[in-house]
Structure formats: structure tokens, C-alpha cells
Amino acid sequence: MIQNKVEKIIEKYKIEFHNSNDFASRIFNKGEQMVGMLFLKSMTNPELFSQTIYMPLQQCNEKIDEKTLCEKILKNNSIEIIEEKNIITNILDGKVVIFSDSFQGIVSVDVLTFPSRAPTEPPTSPVIQGPREGFVEDFKTNLTLLRRRIHSKDLVFKSVFVGNKTNTKVIISYIDGVANKKVVEEVERKINAIKIDGVVDSYYILSFLEKRPNSLFKQIGNTEKPDIVASKMLEGKVAIIVDNSPIVLTVPFILMEDLQSSNDYYTNHHYSSLVRVIRILGLMIAIIAPGFYLALQLFHYNVLPLNFLITIADTTQGLPFTPFLEILFIFLLFQILYEVSLRLPSYLGLATSVVGALILGDTGVKAGLISPPGVIITALAKIALYTVPEQQSQITVLQVIFIILGGSLGILGIVTGLVFVVNYLNTLDDFSTPYLAPYAPRIANDLQDGLIKHSINDMKTLPKSFPNNHKERSK
Amino acid sequence: MKSISARQTGIILFLTILANKILLLPSIMYEKTKADSLFVMMLLFAFELFILWIFFSLKNKYPNSSLKELLQKSVGGKIAKALIFVFLIFFLFKTMLTYSVIYVYLKDLVYQDEFGLLAIICFIPVVNHGVVCGLRAMSRSFELFFYLVLTGVVFCLVIAFFTNISIPYFFLSNPKDIFNTCFTHFFSFGDYLILFIFMDKIKFDNQGKKTILKFVGLGITIVLAIFLIFYCKYHDTAFMHNNAIADLLVFSVQFNAIGRLDIIAMVTIMALGLFQMEIFQYAFCESFVMVFPKLSLKYAIAVFDILFFIVYFVLIGKYEFMIMVTTNYLPYFSILSNYILPSIIFALSYKHKKELKHEKSV
Numbered sequence: 033m034i035q036n037k038v039e040k041i042i043e044k045y046k047i048e049f050h051n052s053n054d055f056a057s058r059i060f061n062k063g064e065q066m067v068g069m070l071f072l073k074s075m076t077n078p079e080l081f082s083q084t085i086y087m088p089l090q091q092c093n094e095k096i097d098e099k100t101l102c103e104k105i106l107k108n109n110s111i112e113i114i115e116e117k118n119i120i121t122n123i124l125d126g127k128v129v130i131f132s133d134s135f136q137g138i139v140s141v142d143v144l145t146f147p148s149r150a151p152t153e154p155p156t157s158p159v160i161q162g163p164r165e166g167f168v169e170d171f172k173t174n175l176t177l178l179r180r181r182i183h184s185k186d187l188v189f190k191s192v193f194v195g196n197k198t199n200t201k202v203i204i205s206y207i208d209g210v211a212n213k214k215v216v217e218e219v220e221r222k223i224n225a226i227k228i229d230g231v232v233d234s235y236y237i238l239s240f241l242e243k244r245p246n247s248l249f250k251q252i253g254n255t256e257k258p259d260i261v262a263s264k265m266l267e268g269k270v271a272i273i274v275d276n277s278p279i280v281l282t283v284p285f286i287l288m289e290d291l292q293s294s295n296d297y298y299t300n301h302h303y304s305s306l307v308r309v310i311r312i313l314g315l316m317i318a319i320i321a322p323g324f325y326l327a328l329q330l331f332h333y334n335v336l337p338l339n340f341l342i343t344i345a346d347t348t349q350g351l352p353f354t355p356f357l358e359i360l361f362i363f364l365l366f367q368i369l370y371e372v373s374l375r376l377p378s379y380l381g382l383a384t385s386v387v388g389a390l391i392l393g394d395t396g397v398k399a400g401l402i403s404p405p406g407v408i409i410t411a412l413a414k415i416a417l418y419t420v421p422e423q424q425s426q427i428t429v430l431q432v433i434f435i436i437l438g439g440s441l442g443i444l445g446i447v448t449g450l451v452f453v454v455n456y457l458n459t460l461d462d463f464s465t466p467y468l469a470p471y472a473p474r475i476a477n478d479l480q481d482g483l484i485k486h487s488i489n490d491m492k493t494l495p496k497s498f499p500n501n502h503k504e505r506s507k
Numbered sequence: 508m509k510s511i512s513a514r515q516t517g518i519i520l521f522l523t524i525l526a527n528k529i530l531l532l533p534s535i536m537y538e539k540t541k542a543d544s545l546f547v548m549m550l551l552f553a554f555e556l557f558i559l560w561i562f563f564s565l566k567n568k569y570p571n572s573s574l575k576e577l578l579q580k581s582v583g584g585k586i587a588k589a590l591i592f593v594f595l596i597f598f599l600f601k602t603m604l605t606y607s608v609i610y611v612y613l614k615d616l617v618y619q620d621e622f623g624l625l626a627i628i629c630f631i632p633v634v635n636h637g638v639v640c641g642l643r644a645m646s647r648s649f650e651l652f653f654y655l656v657l658t659g660v661v662f663c664l665v666i667a668f669f670t671n672i673s674i675p676y677f678f679l680s681n682p683k684d685i686f687n688t689c690f691t692h693f694f695s696f697g698d699y700l701i702l703f704i705f706m707d708k709i710k711f712d713n714q715g716k717k718t719i720l721k722f723v724g725l726g727i728t729i730v731l732a733i734f735l736i737f738y739c740k741y742h743d744t745a746f747m748h749n750n751a752i753a754d755l756l757v758f759s760v761q762f763n764a765i766g767r768l769d770i771i772a773m774v775t776i777m778a779l780g781l782f783q784m785e786i787f788q789y790a791f792c793e794s795f796v797m798v799f800p801k802l803s804l805k806y807a808i809a810v811f812d813i814l815f816f817i818v819y820f821v822l823i824g825k826y827e828f829m830i831m832v833t834t835n836y837l838p839y840f841s842i843l844s845n846y847i848l849p850s851i852i853f854a855l856s857y858k859h860k861k862e863l864k865h866e867k868s869v
Contacts, residue, residue: 331618335770441629443770444613447777448633454651455637458644472647474514 037133038068045070048120055123060089065096067132070119075126077145084108085128085141098137101130110142124199146170151177154256154278156421162298163259171201171275174258178205178271181262186210189273192223194237198230201275202237210268212499215463219270219283234274234281241272241283243462248429250422251462253282253289260294268500284465284498287457288482290422291315296485304485312483314419319430321413322359323438323446325405329355331442347403355406356439362402362410363435365392367428370414469497510708513715515646517722518653519786523698524726525660526783529752530776531608532695533737535830537745540688542675542738545731547688551696552727554689558699558845559723561853563716566706568856573707575797581855590848591797594700597844598791599811600837602784603818604694606630607829609780612750616757617773630784631815635808637785638792642708645785652778657725659775660752664732666768667755672739694837697845703852704790704797752776 042057049055054074060067067089071081084107089096092105102111114122116138119129126144131137151173153159154166167174175189186208194202202223206216219241226240238252239245253269255261256278261271264282272281291311296304328336329344336344351358369388376384396402417427430453437445460467470478478495480486494505511519528548536544569577578587610626618625637645680688702709711719737751748754753772792807799806822829 332770332773335773441625442618443773444617444625444629444777447774448629448781451648451652451778451781452633452636454648455633455640455644458647458651459640466647468647468651472651473512474650 036066038066038131041131042068042070045119045123049123058086060086062089062092062096065132065134067096067130069128069130070123071128071143072123072126075124075146076128076143080108080143080145081128084143085130095134096132097135098139101139106139106141108141108143112140113137114140121199148173151258157255157257157260157294159293159295159298162294163257165258166256167258167261167273167278167280169276169278171203171273174273174278174280175203175205177258178262178265181258182207182265187265190220192220194223194226194228195231196227196229198232200231202231203273203275205265205271205273207265207268210266210494210500210502211270212268212501215268215284215499216270218463219272223272231274232276234272234277234279237272237274238281241281244460247460248426249457249460249467250290250426251285251460251467253285254279254422255282256280257294263297264289267495268498268502284463285467286465286469286497287467288470288497290420291483292481297488301485301487305483308483308485311419314416315423315427318413318416318419318427320434320438320446320450321416322363322410322431323434323436323449324443325409325438326355326359326435327438327442327446330439344403344405347405350400351403352401356435358402358406359410359435359439362406363431365396366410366414463498465498470495509641509643510710511643511646511705513709513711513718514722515650516702516709516711516715517719518649519646519701520699520719521653521722521726522649522656522779522782523701523786524723524730525656526779527605527608527695528730529660529733529779530612530750531830532692533734533751534746534749535834536688536692537738539691540680540684542677542742543680543685544688545677545734545738547685547692548731548734550685550689551692552730554846555696555699556723558697558849559702559719561849562699562702562706564853565703565856566709566711571707573797574703574852576707577856578852581858588798590851591794593844593848594704595791595794595798597697597700597840598704598787598794599814599818600694600840601697602787602791602811603815603822604829604833605780605783605787606815607822609776609784611829612753612776616750616753616769627819630781631812633781634784634788635812637781638789638804638808642705642789645782645789649782652782656775656778656782657729659771659778660729660733662768663752663755663772663775664729664736667736667740670740672736673742675738675742690838691834692838693841693845694833697841700845700849701786701790703849704793750776 038059042059046055046057052072054072056071056073058069060069069085088105088107092100094100094104096105098113102113114129118140119138122129122140125142126146127140127142130139130141148170149168151165151168153164157166158164165177167177179187184207188206188208190204192202192204193199204216204219204223222241223237226237228236228240231237234254238254242251244251253264258280261280261282265271269282269284272283274281291308293307293311296307329348333341333344348355348358353361365388369384369392373381373384373388393407397404397407413431417424417431420427434446434449437449441448454468454472457467458472466473469475470482475496477493478497480491481495489506492506493503494500533544536547540547565577575587575591578590581587582590606626613626637648733751733755737748737755738745740755741748753769753776756769756772788808788811791811792804795807795810796802796804822832
């Protein structure tokens with residue numbers, strides 16, 4: 033059977049796409065001219081296809097070539113002439129590729145469609161006051177959300193494709209003149225060097241950006257809120273947006289960022305300072321409270337006030353477990369309940385709470401398996417953990433470590449553990465940024481936005497904890 | 508090179524001034540010179556400031572040179588190594604002394620029962636890790652814990668101050684006793700020698716010098732205040748209280764509803780002990796690498812750990828033996844390491860500068 037050029041091309045790409053069910057081709061005969069079209073049904077909007085491509089072609093009475101197609105016939109804003117080597121990429125991007133035996137050029141028309149949700153408030157960072165928009169999976173929407181906040185020609189979006197199979201679009205975003213060039217180049221270098229089959233979410237590229245990917249501690253910032261990303265970029269940070277992920281990464285990162293909340297900037301700064309102090313206390317309680325309680329109970333009971341000591345002695349008498357095993361058991365119970373509540377359908381949530389709180393907790397105490405002080409201390413630590421929810425995974429691991437240290441070595445274990453962790457944190461300096469800045473080392477300028485937050489009027493200069501170019505913030 | 512700031516240097520000095528002088532020293536000194544030990548301390552601090560003065564002069568002349576470079580240019584490689592070797596020995600014993608003091612406190616007051624293995628499990632890995640992390644990471648940690656330690660120490664002082672205290676009798680000892688006590692406690696001083704070991708890593712200007720002096724002044728003031736309040740509180744029974752800062756709290760009136768407060772002293776002493784051990788071990792390792800340049804820092808840490816275990820079985824935990832060694836034998840060594848050696852370095856550097864000037868003029 034003799035095939036013409038259009039049929040040959042269609043056949044070739046059918047094989048390239050392994051006769052995939054959603055791969056579609058159309059042949060349109062216009063007099064002696066034959067026009068071919070290739071596209072993915074799953075990625076194209078049928079109405080848009082019909083209105084902007086098919087109907088105009090049908091109604092057209094003149095000879096078709098690339099120029100008339102682009103300028104007169106097709107009723108679409110996103111039309112471009114592409115090279116043959118880019119046909120597959122364009123089809124995968126949800127475009128219709130048009131070609132003919134009567135002209136050489138290949139025209140690509142964007143009729144992409146896919147299910148997308150509205151930029152609603154992210155469940156991970158709700159605010160009482162302030163913007164409630166959150167990033168979505170569609171990167172174009174995310175770019176719009178940022179552009180709307182930073183009306184500046186200096187806002188730059190650079191795209192890179194990562195993943196041999198997924199070919200995912202990764203966008204490096206920064207404000208030119210504010211972000212440090214070396215940081216931008218370093219981010220670009222790291223992203224370009226990624227060799228991976230697929231990037232399903234931004235978390236996939238996170239470990240490639242970290243200096244120590246095996247570290248327990250978070251070295252890259254992440255958020256779902258465009259206002260946070262915009263404010264970080266205004267400080268000179270670089271944002272990394274990954275297509276199909278609502279989580280945007282930011283670098284450089286310091287621990288203090290997780291102790292700050294977007295709420296802090298939309299309320300009175302005195303109140304924000306108080307809340308930040310409570311957050312750091314919450315963080316410390318979450319990490320060391322169970323271990324500290326064990327250390328006191330096992331090694332240093334003589335420093336406890338007498339009344340408290342009597343209460344503990346009364347409630348722990350006759351328990352089948354040692355205090356160390358008791359705390360580990362309660363901790364395990366809480367962790368199981370937490371994991372269950374994450375994965376269970378919401379209508380079963382209430383049942384889990386009842387089972388967890390009443391049956392396991394209350395009955396456990398009444399049955400003499402666990403003691404009330406142990407339950408209270410562990411529950412306090414677990415609740416305090418959510419004063420800094422961004423560090424939840426790190427704190428949970430540290431809790432276990434400090435339970436072991438406090439239970440086996442007493443206060444000395446807790447102190448040496450803390451010194452060890454702080455020493456380690458001080459070695460983290462990705463992108464020349466000290467992890468515990470502005471407190472270690474002390475950077476006086478940045479203390480204005482530290483635990484004690486000053487008014488925006490007082491923050492005249494940009495933070496000095498991490499590299500940035502622009503110095504002034506306000507006059 | 509990863510350098511440290513004047514503030515961080517000041518904090519390192521503050522912590523080293525405090526660590527081994529606020530536990531055992533006040534009671535040991537009291538045995539010989541009673542409350543006049545305060546004057547002994549003042550005298551020893553004055554000597555200590557002499558070392559600081561030498562360091563500042565050297566830093567002015569050679570802001571970017573390391574001790575090894577400085578000595579090599581003046582006296583050649585072998586003598587330079589021999590001189591640094593003295594520092595190496597000094598820091599080894601200093602770390603031991605710090606560990607012994609903390610050990611005695613923890614064994615007597617906190618853990619009571621068998622504590623040896625527990626202490627080693629706690630201290631050695633953390634101190635080694637601190638050295639591996641490097642001077643910059645350590646100094647940043649000290650910066651973070653500085654206010655915590657300061658609050659702890661000041662809290663102990665304030666609580667003790669508001670209990671029954673009275674001014675002790677001064678000027679009961681004769682000058683000979685005072686100078687004798689000075690001599691016997693030389694080894695508890697010489698903390699500023701650490702500055703010579705990493706002098707090339709310290710960056711500061713004239714303002715920075717003031718910052719360092721501010722922290723040194725604060726440290727000295729606190730130590731003297733602890734001595735004074737300790738003697739005001741215990742008078743003639745002071746020699747029985749081996750853990751000064753802790754005893755200031757332990758024997759204070761309990762505040763209603765707060766309970767025992769000695770946990771604050773406990774945490775402060777543990778942190779101070781760890782920090783001082785870290786910085787002295789780091790100084791040991793740096794000296795080791797200067798003396799044996801072909802070996803890396805990891806070898807230095809391994810050698811330190813081996814020596815530590817050997818000395819641990821000889822010295823640590825044996826309270827009387829430890830005091831006898833530090834007050835009878837080590838003072839002679841301390842005179843060499845604390846005062847003669849820095850003076851030699853200073854003189855050599857001066858000579859080296861003259862030679863350089865002469866060469867230039869020729």
C-alpha cells in the first residue's frame with residue numbers, strides 16, 4: 033500500500049507512542065491537500081480543539097500553509113512553528129501538532145486541559161488573618177499566584193526539565209538583583225546535575241539540593257503558601273517550583289524559618305513575639321520532656337519537689353513496666369494512633385479518638401498498665417510538637433533519642449545529647465548560610481525578626497544570615 | 508579558612524575561665540589562705556591577663572600567621588615542634604583535670620553509685636564529635652549556650668546571695684601563703700593558651716579586642732563573685748564544700764513550691780564541663796597536627812582517646828591523688844607552659860620582626 037507523507041508521519045508516531053489508547057490522529061482532506069494532526073486525547077480539551085482548530089480548518093477556503101494557519105485560520109493564542117525533533121515533547125505537553133504534505137513546517141497549537149483544583153487554603157498552614165490562597169499542582173497557576181504578588185520585571189522564572197521518563201518541568205524563581213547570583217547558579221547547577229527517571233513531587237528533587245541528603249535535619253525550606261514564597265524571595269531567597277506539586281521549595285534555609293509563621297506578619301508584633309517564644313518552648317518541651325521526666329524519675333528524684341515526688345511514687349507503684357518501658361510504650365501508642373488517624377477515612381476519626389483516648393488511655397491507667405504522669409508528659413510532648421509542625425518528623429525522631437538518653441544516662445544524657453545536636457546543627461551551612469542564624473552566630477541585624485519580632489518599620493535592611501545582593505528594605 | 512569572630516573568642520574564654528574554677532578550687536584554696544584566696548585569684552587572673560596581652564601583641568604583629576608558622580620562621584621546624592609539644596602535653600592534662608573535676612562532682616552529688624563507664628559513654632563521643640565539627644561549629648554552639656550558662660551561674664549566685672551570708676575575715680594569711688597558693692594552683696589557670704593554638708583562625712579588629720576583654724572581664728567578675736559569696740556563706744566550713752557552685756544552691760533555703768533548685772547548677776556544670784573539654788581537646792588535636800603534620804585530625808582524636816583511657820585509670824576518680832598531682836607536680840610544668848613559653852614566643856616574634864626589618868632595609 034502506498035502511503036503519503038502525512039500517513040507515514042502518523043504511523044511513525046503511533047509506533048513511538050506504542051499505540052497508546054489516548055494517542056489520537058486526524059487526517060483532514062482539503063481539496064488536494066492533506067493535513068494531519070497528532071495529539072493526546074487525555075491532555076486536550078475537545079471543545080477547544082473543535083472550536084480553535086477543526087472548525088476553522090473546515091471553514092477555510094484558501095490554500096493552507098504554515099503562515100495562513102498561524103495568522104488567519106487557527107483561532108488560538110498559543111500557536112508556534114516547531115521543529116520535527118520537538119513533536120513528541122509538544123504532544124506530551126497537551127498540544128495538537130499539525131502538518132501537511134503540501135508545506136514543510138510543523139505547527140503546534142496549545143489546547144491543553146487537565147483536572148485542576150482551585151488555590152484553596154492549604155491544610156498544613158491555615159491562618160487566622162492573611163491570605164488564604166495555596167499553591168496547586170498546576171505550575172502555571174502557581175506562577176500566576178507569585179506574579180500577582182510581585183509585580184516586577186525582575187521576577188525571573190527559569191525552567192529546566194528533570195526526569196528521563198517524567199520530563200517534569202522544574203522552575204527556578206528569584207528576584208534578579210535581590211537574590212545572590214552564586215546561590216542561583218548553585219541551585220541551577222544542582223538541578224541540572226539531577227539524573228533520575230522521574231520527579232513525581234518536589235520532595236524528589238529536595239535531597240539532590242541538600243548538602244547532606246542523609247541528615248535527619250531539614251536543609252531546604254518548603255511551603256504551600258504563595259505569600260510566604262513571595263516574602264522569602266523578597267529577602268533574596270530562591271524558590272523552586274515543580275510541576276504537579278503544591279509544595280514549593282526555598283533556599284537557603286535556616287531553622288528560624290520554621291519557628292516563624294505567616295500569621296506573625298499579619299498580627300501585632302508584640303503578640304507575634306510572645307507566640308514565637310511559646311513556639312521555641314513548645315519545641316524544647318516536645319524534644320526533651322519525656323526524656324527529662326525519665327531522667328528525673330530514674331536518676332535525680334531528689335531534685336523533685338516532695339509533693340510531686342509523692343504523686344509520682346503513688347501512681348507508679350505496682351506498674352508492670354519499668355519507667356523507661358512505660359514511656360516507650362505510651363510513646364508507641366501515641367505514634368500508632370497518629371499514624372492511624374492520618375490514614376483512616378475521616379468518618380472513622382471520631383471512633384479512633386474514642387478508642388485512643390478513652391479505651392487505651394483511660395483504661396490503661398485504670399488497669400494499672402501505665403501511670404497518669406507518664407501519659408500526661410508524653411501527651412504534652414506530642415501536643416507541643418505541633419507548635420512547629422514543619423519539624424514534626426525531625427522532632428519525633430529526636431523524642432525517641434532523648435527518651436533513650438534520659439532513661440539510660442539521666443540529665444547528663446540529655447545535656448550531652450543537646451550539645452551533640454547543636455554542634456551538628458552548627459556544621460550545616462548550605463549555601464553559606466549558618467543553620468542556627470541569627471543566634472549562632474549572632475547576627476544583630478536579623479534579631480529583629482528572631483524570637484522577638486520587631487515592627488516592619490524597624491526592619492530597614494534585608495537579612496544578613498544568608499547571601500543576598502540588595503541591602504535596603506525600607507527607608 | 509573557617510574563622511571565628513571576636514565575640515565567639517570572648518565567649519570561649521568566658522566559658523574556659525568559669526569551667527574548672529567554680530567547683531573544686533574555692534574549697535581547696537580555702538585550706539591554705541582562707542578568705543584571702545580571693546586575692547590569690549585576683550593575682551592569678553592578673554598573670555592570666557599577661558598571657559592575653561602577649562596574644563594581642565602577637566595578633567597585632569602577625570594577624571594571619573599561625574603559631575607554627577611564627578615559630579618556624581624564628582627558630583626552625585624542630586624547635587618549633589618541641590615548643591608546641593609542651594602545649595600538647597598541657598592541653599592533655601587540662602582536659603583530664605576538667606574531666607576529673609566534673610567527674611568528682613557528678614559521682615559525689617548526682618549519680619552517687621558507679622559512674623565511671625557512664626561518664627565515659629556520655630563525654631568522650633560528644634567531645635570527639637565537637638572536635639570533628641571544628642572550631643567554628645563549636646564556637647557557634649558556645650554562642651548559643653552562652654546565655655543559658657550565664658543565667659544558670661547568675662541564678663546560683665543570686666539565690667545564695669539572698670540566704671544567710673556574712674562578710675568573712677580577710678587579711679589573715681601572710682603574703683608568703685598567698686604566693687605559695689598562687690604557685691600551687693598555676694595549673695588551674697593558663698586557659699588563654701588556647702588562643703595561641705588557633706590564633707590564625709581568630710579574626711578581630713580593635714573593637715573586637717574590646718569585645719574579647721568584655722567577656723573576659725565578665726568571666727573574671729563572676730568567678731570572683733562566686734568565691735566571695737561562697738566564703739561569705741560557709742566561712743570556716745568552706746573547705747568541706749567541694750562543689751562550690753552546686754553547694755551554693757544545695758544548702759540554700761528552699762523556695763516554696765519550687766522545690767530543689769540544684770538541677771540548675773547540675774545542668775550548668777555539665778554544659779560548662781563539656782564545653783571546656785571540647786575546647787581543650789580541640790587545642791590538643793590542633794597541637795598534635797602541628798607537631799605531626801603527616802597525621803590528620805582523626806589520628807589526633809584517636810591518640811587523645813587512648814591517652815585519656817590510660818590516664819583515666821591512673822588519675823580520674825582518685826580525688827586525693829588528683830589534687831596532689833595538680834598542686835605538687837604540675838605547677839612546675841605550668842610555669843613553663845603558662846608563662847615562660849608565651850614569653851619566649853613573644854621574644855622570638857619580636858626578634859623575627861627585627862630581622863625582617865633589617866632584611867628589608869638591606
